[in-house]
Amino acid sequence: xxxxxxxxxxxxxxxxxTLAVCALFLYYPVAQSFSWSLYRAAFMGLKRLYVxxxxxxxxxxxxDYVHTIGVSFLFAGGVVFLGLSVSLAIALLAxxxxxxxxxxxxxxIWPYALSPAVAGTIWLFLLNPTSxxxxxFFETLFGVKPDWLTSGRLALLSVTVAAxxxxxxxxxVFFLAGLQNVPGEILEAARVDGAGAWRTFWKITFPLLSPxxxxxxxxxxxxxxxxxxxxxxxxxxxxxxxxxxxxxxxLYRDAFQHNKWGMAAAxxxxxxxxxxxxxxxxxxxxGRRVHYGG
Amino acid sequence: xxxxxxxxxLRKRAFVVFTHASLIVLSFVIAFPILFALIKSTxxxxxxxxxxxxxxxxxxxxxxxxVAWREYNLGRLMLNTTVVAFAVTIGxxxxxxxxxxxxxxxxxxxxxxxxVFILVTLMMxxxxxxxxxxxxxxxxxxxxxxxxxxxxxxxxxxxxxxxxQHFMSIPASLVDAARVDGVGPMRFxxxxxxxxxxxxVGALAVIEFVYIWNQYLWPLIIISxxxxxxxxxxxxxxxxxxxQGMVNWGVAMAGTVITMLPPLIIxxxxxxxxxxxxxxxxxx
Numbered sequence: 001x002x003x004x005x006x007x008x009x010x011x012x013x014x015x016x017x018t019l020a021v022c023a024l025f026l027y028y029p030v031a032q033s034f035s036w037s038l039y040r041a042a043f044m045g046l047k048r049l050y051v052x053x054x055x056x057x058x059x060x061x062x063x064d065y066v067h068t069i070g071v072s073f074l075f076a077g078g079v080v081f082l083g084l085s086v087s088l089a090i091a092l093l094a095x096x097x098x099x100x101x102x103x104x105x106x107x108x109i110w111p112y113a114l115s116p117a118v119a120g121t122i123w124l125f126l127l128n129p130t131s132x133x134x135x136x137f138f139e140t141l142f143g144v145k146p147d148w149l150t151s152g153r154l155a156l157l158s159v160t161v162a163a164x165x166x167x168x169x170x171x172x173v174f175f176l177a178g179l180q181n182v183p184g185e186i187l188e189a190a191r192v193d194g195a196g197a198w199r200t201f202w203k204i205t206f207p208l209l210s211p212x213x214x215x216x217x218x219x220x221x222x223x224x225x226x227x228x229x230x231x232x233x234x235x236x237x238x239x240x241x242x243x244x245x246x247x248x249x250x251l252y253r254d255a256f257q258h259n260k261w262g263m264a265a266a267x268x269x270x271x272x273x274x275x276x277x278x279x280x281x282x283x284x285x286x287g288r289r290v291h292y293g294g
Numbered sequence: 295x296x297x298x299x300x301x302x303x304l305r306k307r308a309f310v311v312f313t314h315a316s317l318i319v320l321s322f323v324i325a326f327p328i329l330f331a332l333i334k335s336t337x338x339x340x341x342x343x344x345x346x347x348x349x350x351x352x353x354x355x356x357x358x359x360x361v362a363w364r365e366y367n368l369g370r371l372m373l374n375t376t377v378v379a380f381a382v383t384i385g386x387x388x389x390x391x392x393x394x395x396x397x398x399x400x401x402x403x404x405x406x407x408x409x410v411f412i413l414v415t416l417m418m419x420x421x422x423x424x425x426x427x428x429x430x431x432x433x434x435x436x437x438x439x440x441x442x443x444x445x446x447x448x449x450x451x452x453x454x455x456x457x458x459q460h461f462m463s464i465p466a467s468l469v470d471a472a473r474v475d476g477v478g479p480m481r482f483x484x485x486x487x488x489x490x491x492x493x494x495v496g497a498l499a500v501i502e503f504v505y506i507w508n509q510y511l512w513p514l515i516i517i518s519x520x521x522x523x524x525x526x527x528x529x530x531x532x533x534x535x536x537x538q539g540m541v542n543w544g545v546a547m548a549g550t551v552i553t554m555l556p557p558l559i560i561x562x563x564x565x566x567x568x569x570x571x572x573x574x575x576x577x578x
Contacts, residue, residue: 003466003469003470003473004399004400004401004469005399005400005469005473005478005479005482007400007479008402010396010400010479011395011396011397011400011402012396012402014392014393014395014396015392015393015396015397015408017389017392017448017449018389018390018392018393018412018448018449018450018454019408019411019412019449021389021445021446021448021449022411022412022415022449022451024430024446025427025430025445025446025447025449026415026418026423026449027415027418028426028430029423029424029426029427029430030418030422030423030426032423032425032426032429032430033422033423033425033426036425036426090320093313093316093317093320094317096310096313098310098313098314098317100314104317104321106562106565107321107324107325108317108320108321108324109565110558110561110562110565111324112504112561113504113554113557113558113560113561113562114508114554114557114558115507115508115510115526115553115554115557116508116510117508117510117526117529117530117553118508118526118529118550118553118554119327121529121532121533121546121549121550122327122328122330122331122547122550123327124533125330125331125334125543125546125547126327126330128543130343130345131342131343131344131345131347131543132347133330133347136345136346136347140346165324165327168324173568173569173573174573176569176573177569177573177574180574222419226419226420226421229421229510229511230508230510230511230526233510233514233530234529234530234533248421248511251421251424252424252511252515255424255425255428256428256515261425264424264425265425265426268421268422268423268424268425269422271421271422272417272418272422275417275418275419275422276417279416279417
């Protein structure tokens with residue numbers, strides 16, 4: 001039994017600021033999202049009409065919203081698959097005991113500190129159809145100059161690549177931490193038994209790393225759903241023709257450009273349910289917590 | 295001696311060379327977009343738009359950086375963002391230290407429930423509460439103000455969790471010793487716990503500073519005047535087409551470099567703590 005300080009009131013006093021902020025600025029607005037989602041703004045926002053579940057019905061029967069859900073999952077799938085495979089490969093190399101390993105590590109993980117808007121701005125310029133460097137390479141190598149941001153599919157690919165690049169640092173940090181926990185003796189034993197590097201990786205390292213991989217899988221989905229607003233706003237504004245209009249961007253437009261607060265609140269609730277499901281899966285599988293960066 | 299290496303040693307040597315080569319190439323590929331932005335931020339408009347692209351430092355740096363800093367008001371936005379980022383980082387660290395102290399070193403009713411109450415807020419990123427939060431903050435009269443950017447962000451489930459976890463790994467005999475010596479809980483926190491928690495403090499500082507500095511959606515909607523705006527929104531203005539419908543990319547890249555520098559410096563300074571206090575803690 002851990003010994004404690006005897007005070008009765010002090011712990012509650014020092015917990016109060018945290019609890020007050022949580023209650024007022026987190027729980028209360030989330031609860032309000034639920035209740036507002038049952039209303040519709042009318043008379044230019046001056047009055048609210050109770051509409052029951054109509055906002056949800058309209059969302060799920062609207063081809064545009066269904067398209068937005070599809071785009072979000074495609075984007076998240078790309079971010080997860082590309083992001084995890086590339087950063088795992090890099091982390092495996094950076095985990096080798098070579099000279100200057102610490103310097104390499106910093107030079108691989110620093111994009112963690114970049115903002116999605118910074119990543120978006122730089123990639124907007126790299127992909128510029130006339131003076132961008134990406135098209136210079138493409139023209140030199142393949143003789144084509146694709147319209148990266150004005151064709152729908154390429155635009156989705158472009159924001160995916162930019163989002164993956166920005167998140168590489170985060171993924172590599174956690175893969176490196178995970179790799180440090182893989183016991184060296186097991187790897188050594190496998191080598192002595194004549195297992196090749198490829199087999200050792202798939203039979204030993206990868207399974208031992210699976211908690212990290214799963215944690216990053218969830219975190220990258222969260223990042224793709226919630227963390228890339230700035231990147232989308234700077235690069236495509238959800239366009240062309242909604243091709244990169246992910247759920248959070250659609251929510252922002254309905255709330256603050258079209259003033260459809262009821263519809264926006266319903267979309268918030270849908271996103272909340274999604275987060276809760278992801279968190280429960282994470283909790284059930286690994287018993288570890290998810291950090292959303294707040 | 296080197297000439298007569300065993301095949302095993304030779305293979306090992308080759309692997310080391312391969313590792314170095316690929317790490318150097320990968321570091322360069324990851325850094326390329328930033329290096330390109332750095333180079334372009336020094337070029338004149340003619341050089342920026344030249345085709346094929348020029349990869350050399352140009353003479354336009356002073357001009358580009360001063361236009362971004364003055365005409366696009368980035369100087370002011372940097373000041374605003376610095377104040378907000380430090381205020382929130384310090385506030386969050388203090389509040390979560392206090393919360394963790396209460397949760398680990400005291401007994402009171404509903405303790406487990408209160409911890410879960412704090413932890414559950416991890417599932418409440420801004421988008422799931424954005425419309426009511428916007429409404430609430432405006433009703434409090436905080437629209438377009440410093441308070442809107444700081445107060446709602448002061449609670450930290452991440453911080454409370456990390457400090458709680460770290461405190462629980464500290465030997466219990468320490469409290470007994472402190473109590474025998476007549477040390478009260480607050481002095482115990484500042485003089486014993488905090489110095490023992492510097493990795494966690496550093497990790498949390500990086501996470502929160504980077505998070506607040508890089509915030510975009512919330513300032514975009516809640517701050518309406520350029521005078522009070524945050525730096526990320528300034529970036530948006532740099533790439534919004536100017537009066538002639540053309541983006542001045544040299545200036546935009548200068549603005550990008552300015553914007554990313556502070557969190558990058560904090561991250562590089564504290565990356566060791568970040569790794570130990572957060573990434574490795576997460577693995578336990």
